[in-house]
Amino acid sequence: MDAFRELKILVELDLSHNNVSDLPAKTFEGNERLQTLDLSHNRISQLRAYQVRFRQKAFQKPFL
Numbered sequence: 627m628d629a630f631r632e633l634k635i636l637v638e639l640d641l642s643h644n645n646v647s648d649l650p651a652k653t654f655e656g657n658e659r660l661q662t663l664d665l666s667h668n669r670i671s672q673l674r675a676y677q678v679r680f681r682q683k684a685f686q687k688p689f690l
């Protein structure tokens with residue numbers, strides 16, 4: 627899934643209530659400004675470091 631890769635100006639992303647069950651590795655790679663990622667109310671039970679890596683030190687924890 628490359629739809630969310632390299633979106634350099636993306637700051638906030640709300641994917642809540644989308645029936646997401648899995649995220650491929652590096653789905654959000656290159657999103658240097660992403661600070662908030664809302665994955666609440668989906669079927670994801672956990673995120674592994676290889677699935678979501680952010681360079682931005684100001685990134686807040688994702689909502690699950």
